[in-house]
Amino acid sequence: MKKIIIAASLIAASMAGLATAQNNPISQVKSTKKILVTYFSVPETSGVDASSGASRIVIDNKLYGNTEYVADVISKETGGDLFRINTQHKYADSNHRELVDYAKKEAETKSYPEIAAEIKNFAEYDVVFVGYPNWWYDMPMVIYTLFNDYDFSGKTIIPFCTHGGSGFSQSVKTIGKLEKDAKVVSMPAIPSKNIEKSTGAIKKWIADQGLNK
Numbered sequence: 061m062k063k064i065i066i067a068a069s070l071i072a073a074s075m076a077g078l079a080t081a082q083n084n085p086i087s088q089v090k091s092t093k094k095i096l097v098t099y100f101s102v103p104e105t106s107g108v109d110a111s112s113g114a115s116r117i118v119i120d121n122k123l124y125g126n127t128e129y130v131a132d133v134i135s136k137e138t139g140g141d142l143f144r145i146n147t148q149h150k151y152a153d154s155n156h157r158e159l160v161d162y163a164k165k166e167a168e169t170k171s172y173p174e175i176a177a178e179i180k181n182f183a184e185y186d187v188v189f190v191g192y193p194n195w196w197y198d199m200p201m202v203i204y205t206l207f208n209d210y211d212f213s214g215k216t217i218i219p220f221c222t223h224g225g226s227g228f229s230q231s232v233k234t235i236g237k238l239e240k241d242a243k244v245v246s247m248p249a250i251p252s253k254n255i256e257k258s259t260g261a262i263k264k265w266i267a268d269q270g271l272n273k
């Protein structure tokens with residue numbers, strides 16, 4: 061009889077533990093995670109249409125690059141800190157051809173553009189969203205600089221990408237190879253023609269991961 065009582069109390073205790081874990085609101089779990097949303101984007105001012113690969117979104121008279129717009133949505137949705145990657149080099153944002161040619165040369169010569177400002181307290185972040193436009197079927201070289209400059213080990217990296225038809229190309233795999241000690245979970249790539257229309261899908265993806273604030 062004594063044994064039955066002990067067994068019954070053990071089962072009750074373990075079920076109570078389970079119930080506590082299950083009833084934990086996601087926000088309590090999430091609040092332990094510090095999120096950074098970092099991105100590179102070149103909003104083009106020349107007004108070339110999206111089918112040619114240029115980017116341009118204007119909301120309330122503010123010009124957004126495609127990746128910048130997505131980064132803004134992610135940051136608002138997750139409550140993560142937003143960090144825009146600027147380079148020492150100023151990319152030609154008013155001459156699409158010049159930008160395209162320069163980026164090609166940069167990739168071919170494997171030049172690593174210097175990032176203009178430091179990400180403060182990088183070590184404190186658990187989850188790092190890394191956003192970029194697909195450039196020449198790859199990530200822009202400055203994203204390689206980012207992975208060279210910072211230690212991502214132990215973090216979850218969430219690449220996000222906007223593109224004119226190539227999706228991520230091989231860039232998610234490349235990030236996995238560069239950052240073997242990190243977990244890489246990619247968001248769906250977002251076509252440049254559908255940036256604003258994708259807002260709902262981006263928010264849903266974040267909620268599905270339990271990363272919304």
Ligand SMILES: Cc1cc2nc3c(=O)[nH]c(=O)nc-3n(C[C@H](O)[C@H](O)[C@H](O)COP(=O)(O)O)c2cc1C
Binds near residue numbers: 116196252
């Ligand atoms: C230099 C350059 C190279 C590009 N190469 C590709 C490419 O290889 N594949 C693709 O799908 N889109 C390509 N695009 C289109 C961009 O990925 C797309 O317009 C992106 O949304 C721009 O993002 P941003 O406004 O944040 O800079 C290229 C655009 C530029 C400027």
